[in-house]
Amino acid sequence: QVQLVESGGGLVQAGGSLRLSCAASGRRFSGYVMGWSRQAPGKEREVVATINWSGGSTYYADSVKGRFSISRDNAKNTLYLQMNNLKPEDTAVYYCAAAYSPYGNAPQTWGVNAYWGQGTQVTVSS
Helix, strand or coil, rough: CEEEEEEECCCECCCEEEEEEEEEEECCHHHCEEEEEECCCCCEEEEEEEEECCCEEEECCCCCCCCEEEEEEEECEEEEECCCCCCCCHCCCEEEEEECCCCCCCCCCCCCCCCCCCCEEEEEEC
């Protein structure tokens, strides 16, 4: 059973920073791509950032490029999202995701075989 547990969300003023973490457990995550998606009230879930197994390939949504940075520590089975210069439109529930893809680049979408965490709320006040 794969488990993904997010942490680090909270309330922050516009222009502030937060660092999200996603702890993965339940199996070895060798060969897994991982990433972050978010869902704001009344909107569809969107991919924010993803990273391949080696960390050599990353993908960012245009809305977060230059402000967010994704990274992973494979020894700790942990994924991170450093979010800087936060804006009110970044307010959403942020979800961690993982999928097996040992040779692929960072994905831009998630398929039906992806694993998901329960999410952590990020609220940015203006």
